[in-house]
Amino acid sequence: MIRLEQVSRAFTEGGRSRVVLDGFSESVTAGERLAVVGRSGVGKSTLLNLIGGMDVPDAGRVRVGDAELTAMSERDRTLFRRHHIGFIFQFFNLIPTLTVGENLLMPLEMTSGVHRAGRERALELLRRVGLADRREAFPDALSGGEQQRIAIARALVHAPDVLLADEPTGTLDGETAEEVLALLDELTGQGKVTVVLVTHSLEVAGRMDRILRLGREGA
Amino acid sequence: MAVLLPRSLLLRASLRYLWRHPWQLALALLGVAIGVAVVVAVDLANQSASRAFTLSTEALTGEATHQVVGGPEGLPEDWYVELRTEAGVRPSAPVVEGFVRLAHEEGRTLRILGVDVFAEAGVRPTLGAVSAAVSAEDLLARAGGAVMLAADLERLGLSVGDALEVQHEGRDHTLHILAGLEPERELDAVGLRDVVVMDIAAAQELLGRSGRLDRVDLVLDANARDTVAAMLPQGARLVDADQRAETLAQMTDAFQLNLQAFSLLALVVGAFLIYNTMTFSVVQRRQLMGMLRATGTTRGELFRTILLEAAVIGVVGTIAGLLLGMALATVLVELVTRTIDDLYFALAVRELNISPGPLVRGATLGVGMTIVAALAPAREATAIPPRAALSRSFLEQSRRRWLPLLAGGGVVLGALGVLLLALTERSLVPAFGGMFALILGMALLVPPLLALAVRGLAPVLGAVGGFLGRMTARGVGASLSRTGVAAAALMVAVSAVIGVGVMVDSFRTTFAEWLEATLHADVYVSVPGGGAMEVEQRERLLDVEGIELVTRSRFVRVGAGDHEARLRVFEIPPAAERGFNFRAGDPDAAWEAYREDDAVLVTEPYAWHQDVGVGDRLTLTTGQGEREFPVAGVVYDYGTSEGAVIMDRSTYDQYWDDAAVDSLGVYAASGVETDTLRERLQAAAAGGQHLQFQSNREIREQSLEIFDQTFTITQVLRMLAILVAVTGVLSALLALSLERAREYAVLRATGVTPRELGVLVTAQNALVGLLSGLFAIPLGLGLAGALILVINQRSFGWSMALAVDPWILLQALALALLAALVAGLYPAWRMARIPPALAMREE
């Protein structure tokens, strides 16, 4: 499903070039749930960005499904992302000027349009994340855990092929994090969707199918 | 920058923050700079013009405490001889004054100042010193001797011994340059510009004033004053020299006050900008500030830090503004001078006078406004609770709570403005105060109105544009702290554009209609540069075939109590009466009184400035002493803001011994073409005194040209206000976009294309622009009303019909939209371009 071949990526920071990924290769099969762990700065987020088409490697190829992202234009990558990828960030996932319900519908509007089926699916998802009653609220009225639950729903509402999550529980307390993870398990388990999840927490990683450790030797 | 770093780490952090946001910083600086620049430039230009006027008045009046001024006939020179030899009144200096045109420089006039250098010592020492600089033979015994400032000679490319060709009352004359003056006192060096000093006899010959003086300048104590008063010749007046100068100076006061008020508008818009920048910097650092508060920074420290930041911006921006202002002033001084020339009197301002007053005022206003504008954001900073993570909505919600208060304040201020405008009588300052209150009131109303508007628009836009549409509307509403200010600034600027535009347009329409109604004769004959027509020429012209009738005009100045009034003497056949429109008085009765009972008409500005009306009596100093004339009517007239008294020729001849005629209005007999008539007239006058022959159309066109010239300064100020507003909007929108970087990044991550994002940002900007433009229309019309019905009326005494050209409104709307769009281009482009991955990275 996902293939990274000899991918290299370096950033220029403060005038110095820092190599994050150097000839990195990896593949993820369809339906596999991969956890990426490693110390700060080893390229976990970069990896996510590359898979999501939000960033392009300096060298190497990135394929997601049939699409070779590295051969696509920025616009095409964006459109690809729109249709095939869901994102969950550590924080700031929701558009503050849209209500919870609208946030959830937005990916649909951008892909298939808001049909009856879509609406029902959104409502169903809302119910599944346990926040159906907050549909009309604006995101800033929700707690952190609630926001992340909505974020998961939003990331899955248009049935993406790949779900990318960057420390989805990073800012949450243990109990809330557990709730969120359980939800994620429930919605993504049994090969429903390919998941790449970046985390510091081995406990979180352990819930995934496979753990990829990024580090100097691994790069 | 490192050098400027303060010891306080708090301050250092805050300054570094500004330094790291160069765009924001630059725009804030630009806002202050432009605002200060406009104020300073107008102030400097005004000051320079005033100073040139004061210096020239002082240089020309010298030490004189009093002046004996003759009427149109002047004073007999024998009276002066009597004053010196019999009464022994000294110092007393005779003056013959007039204007000549340079033969080789079209439109350039020089003032002839004919004096007796021997009498000048106690009155104008600089001119007294002329006796040492020139040979008495050339000065006293030979005709045409002229002395000018050496600087003037250099400018004219003349040196001592050269001939200076001039034209006076349509006749060519040759003057001889005897010397170039290099006065020690700056007063004289500036005041004597464009002045040709001549011996009194030579000046009399040049100006055709043989045996006559225009005035005698005196330095009098109380006793001598009585002596002079007791021996005044018929038709002469003894006036206080200072008072006379002051009356002249007062005429331009209103005009200058107008300019100054306009310049303040630019500063007000600039203040919005500062407010905006500072608010933004606070909002953006709310987490940092929450953290600082958490770690023990006091509210006061935070407050002072923000104010200090503002002060730094204020000082740097003000310095830039002062420099910019001085540069701008060099352009403005010319425009101001030109307008004063057109409206009031000739003024020789050649360069800018950079005096400390305007600079100090500009600097104080600039820094002061900046700090005042930063007060609210600084207070806001102190309201941040000591917590690290804080949602943005905290601030927005706290602001929303202010909306009703803003609305209430706006309504109260606006009402106060209207009251000030409507209820005060003659004074200009409360009128301007009212106007500013109105503007501020409306500005306060903008955020609430904006909130209402987007709430209403959200479903509509959502229906059209889906989530992006909805986000457009909600985005504007959700960030009122930013958009509200930007919209208010833009609204103020655009309303000024509308107000001034409608005012100028109404004025121009009124003026054009007045010209149309007034100019009825087919050909107007006058002396180029002004002055009396020679009798022989007049007779030759009257003999021309094809003339239906002729009107004769004479323009003089006569004493009228405490001031000198323009007196227009018309000999008008009843057929030409329709050229006058009455504002007050019954036309039929007025015309009868005008012809039969020595009544006069006054123009509207005269009636306003002198507070006279129909039925009042005017006291004029005639050739036979003071006489009273009833006022029979007030007529519309836009020729001079000073106003004029209109008198029938037969009345004039009865009281003054002055047969001169300045211009003829010639009506063609039926069947005679204007051009044919003009050619005949020209042929008849050929070879004699130079005359100009203008058709009424040409005069109309010329007058409108001058009108447009006069208002150039207004247009320039209007443009400057827009410039400040665009800067403000740019800064606000940029701030908004930067602030929303992550939100946009989420959108990008979820698959919104750069183009779509660009459209979203641009649509928001357009919405802000459009709404500002719409809000600006009522305020603009209100301002136009205030300008036309109150400000102009009180400043110049002119009433005019409010004429709203929808085009002006459309243009203003387009302007607002365009300003917002242009200002939003860069932010939109920038946001759309940034790769989502980078945007997601931590700050």
Add this chain to the structure above:
Amino acid sequence: MPAAEDHTPIGRRLRWQLGLTVAAVMLVVIMLQILSGGLEDDSPAEEAFDITGALAGEEAAAGFARVTGPEPLEFPADHGPHPHFRHEWWYVTGNVHDAGGRHFGFQVTLFRFNVAPDPPERDAVLATNQVWMGHLAVTDTESGEFHHRERFVRGAGGLAGGVAEPFRVWVEDWEMVGEDHGMMPLRLRFPANELGVEITLTPEKPLVLQGDQGYSRKGPEPGNASRYYSYTRLGAEGQITVEDTVHAVVGQAWMDREWGTSTLGEDQVGWDWFSLQLEDGRDLMFYELRREDGSMDPFSKGLVVAEDGESRVLEMEDVQLEVRRHWESPEGTRYPVAWRMQVPSEALDLDLQAVLDDQELRSAFRYWEGAVRVSGNNGPDGRGYAELTGYAGD
């Protein structure tokens, strides 16, 4: 020059600036008042057109009428102006005293100059080639003060001029008017404006012609000469006003009348001129023409008028003049102010002493003209006037 630095603000100004301006204006006004109070006494010495040029310079004399030899004078016509000559004056000096014996010296002079020999025809009445200058000086010996005034006036339109009969010459309201039809008795009317002289002159001796029947040659060229006649002893009675105090005075005066075109020769720089009235009834006039090299010009001359009016010309060698003391003016000009004059042929050995050192007229034409006291070493005491020209700068 009030408020040269103050530009009265027009238009709206901030209040503090107004206050500042008002303060500045007041300061300037106060300073000016102090200054003008200090200067009140003297007319400001200011530049005016060059009249020393009118007295000398052969090349500039072209076109003017010249005095080239003795010609009979005709009175009263010659009392009046001679406009074709370049310069002319009516010159009265006198020593008077009030009832208490307080001494005053006075000088009133009306000068006439022609500034253009061939003036063009002009329309304007005020156009002219005649320029008049008036000098009025009073020496208040007791207070030690010297006051003087100067005015220039064009000789046109009735502002200044002269008429032989009935006699009147005037420079605005300064005038010399014949009481009867002729010149004498003569009223000097220089009305008070803090300084005034109203004195009537009555001849005590007849008019005397100076030089050769009134032809007074002063240089090598025949044209370096003037017409010159004098009244050497005139009874003077009237009043002198100094700073609003009127003094009734009597005494004696001297009148010189002179006109010509280029009086001084090329190398003559000035003259020391004395008019002395001795108590024994003799009057003595002597002028020493000084040359550039400091020597006395042989054309220096004098005249003695006896008590009965008989006169005799004094040549240079008849008179020995010795300077006893100098005085330096504030500007650094050194004037002699005490002399010993010996006229052996008249048996006179006189000490001349200025009643006041500073009797310099610091006016456009700068010279020293002052009352002198005569003490006879051998011979009578007396009073007189001295005129010292050509010392100051230019």
